[in-house]
Amino acid sequence: MSTIWVQYGTQGRTMAKELLSGAGAQELLSRGMKVGLKPNLVLSKPSASGATTDPQVTAGIIEFLQDHGIADITIMESSWVGDSTKRAFEACGYNDIQKQYGVNLLDLKRDRTATFDVDGIALTLCRAPLEVDLLINVPVLKAHCQTKITCALKNLKGCIPDSEKRRYHTMGLHTPIAALNKALPQHLIVVDGIIGDLTFEEGGTPVQMGRVMAGRDPVAIDSYCAELLGYQPEDIDYIPLAQSMGVGSFYTQVIERNQGKGQSLQSVPITRRFQHRISEDQACSSCLGSLLHALQRASENGSPLPDAVVIGQGFQARTGSALGIGRCTKGYSPHVPGCPPSAADILRTIKEHCS
Ligand code: SF4
Structure with a gap:
């Protein structure tokens, strides 16, 4: 059930x-x-x-x-x-x-x-x-x-x-x-x-x-x-x-039943208030949606927001110190695993690393 x-x-x-x-x-x-x-x-x-x-x-x-x-x-x-x-x-x-x-x-x-x-x-x-x-x-x-x-x-x-x-x-x-x-x-x-x-x-x-x-x-x-x-x-x-x-x-x-990977690369504008924090390159909509919900919840809770976030398949072979979202950004630290991750998992990482 x-x-x-x-x-x-x-x-x-x-x-x-x-x-x-x-x-x-x-x-x-x-x-x-x-x-x-x-x-x-x-x-x-x-x-x-x-x-x-x-x-x-x-x-x-x-x-x-x-x-x-x-x-x-x-x-x-x-x-x-x-x-x-x-x-x-x-x-x-x-x-x-x-x-x-x-x-x-x-x-x-x-x-x-x-x-x-x-x-x-x-x-x-x-x-x-x-x-x-x-x-x-x-x-x-x-x-x-x-x-x-x-x-x-x-x-x-x-x-x-x-x-x-x-x-x-x-x-x-x-x-x-x-x-x-x-x-x-x-x-x-x-x-x-x-x-x-x-x-x-x-x-x-x-x-x-x-x-x-x-x-x-x-x-x-x-x-x-x-x-x-x-x-x-x-x-x-x-x-x-x-x-x-x-x-x-x-x-x-x-x-x-199938993978989130590659499903519907995002085509909608990122909410303007978060735009300057996010570097997006070929992100799936399911992944980007989780990130937007996590940032919204963090801002509603008064939690500090990450200055730099990377998301998308274009980051697969890259490394860095921005917050990486999803399996494609595993070269980044900190990094939230999952394909796509849930907003709850992203929010947990934001709370751990951005205070
Ligand atoms: S980690 Fe995110 S962007 Fe990368 S393939 Fe999975 S859902 Fe798409």
């Missing part, structure tokens, strides 16, 4: 199909079942903004399901309180997905509700996600200004009515998010980690992370994804809380 599968690249449709096949997702399927897909369409911005689930990742999941005989597929979402789900479906490319694959789109803002008692907490949920045979959660890997990260566990907040979303904020978010995941079972998670956001859930500072990830346990997924964004799982209160409520457990195994 606590295994994570990872597929590197940028082509969401083919990556999602290969990942699901490699993760054995076909074992979960049987003909005639009703399947719900819950992407993150928090607002009306395309996935390139870093805010929403890439429709191509969703398309790959749908193709995988249809290839295995699943006909009853519904994409379900309720955008945040300030936006219309209908507008988000259109802006994020999901109306086109509906037409192309003949699947249903459901605005959960219009759904019926049911109320549950979860460990003494009364929660009201939309009914449709509870009534499918298989719920596939398709979150985006991104940072969040209040809860630090948002990924699998928090994405289910799109399965509650708007009045509950407001109430969760008055309850401090973490406890109701953990309890929500106990009330609403999810059977499979496919994380869109192709482009996420450096700081906010509404996008605007997109970071290419160049991967999709799958697993069956949202606590395992979020504990792994926290490290990818430069945190420890315990830093995100709702992750250990969900574990203590029996939702799942921290990840124990990561299976990388």
Whole structure:
């Protein structure tokens, strides 16, 4: 249950199909079942903004399901309180997905509700996600200004009515998010980690992370994804809380189905505030994304930042005293191993060597 599968690249449709096949997702399927897909369409911005689930990742999941005989597929979402789900479906490319694959789109803002008692907490949920045979959660890997990260566990907040979303904020978010995941079972998670956001859930500072990830346990997924964004799982209160409520457990195994190496050499501008510190030569987007998240977390914590950082395949045969990121810079000291390294590993090295 606590295994994570990872597929590197940028082509969401083919990556999602290969990942699901490699993760054995076909074992979960049987003909005639009703399947719900819950992407993150928090607002009306395309996935390139870093805010929403890439429709191509969703398309790959749908193709995988249809290839295995699943006909009853519904994409379900309720955008945040300030936006219309209908507008988000259109802006994020999901109306086109509906037409192309003949699947249903459901605005959960219009759904019926049911109320549950979860460990003494009364929660009201939309009914449709509870009534499918298989719920596939398709979150985006991104940072969040209040809860630090948002990924699998928090994405289910799109399965509650708007009045509950407001109430969760008055309850401090973490406890109701953990309890929500106990009330609403999810059977499979496919994380869109192709482009996420450096700081906010509404996008605007997109970071290419160049991967999709799958697993069956949202606590395992979020504990792994926290490290990818430069945190420890315990830093995100709702992750250990969900574990203590029996939702799942921290990840124990990561299976990388291909190499990050050479996948999508970076083509997006490096965030301007870090630009002068970074020498980049043929860096993969997954590596550069980890570095940007680590520098952002270090600066949020008030940690000193390294003056000089080198990253990319162009540094493979070179040596020096700048901070080297990834296996390509093993001639540098200090150096963070990995291909790509996680932001948590880079942050640890920054704290050890830059104080
Ligand atoms: S270590 Fe080198 S090859 Fe590996 S992800 Fe980083 S830049 Fe790419």
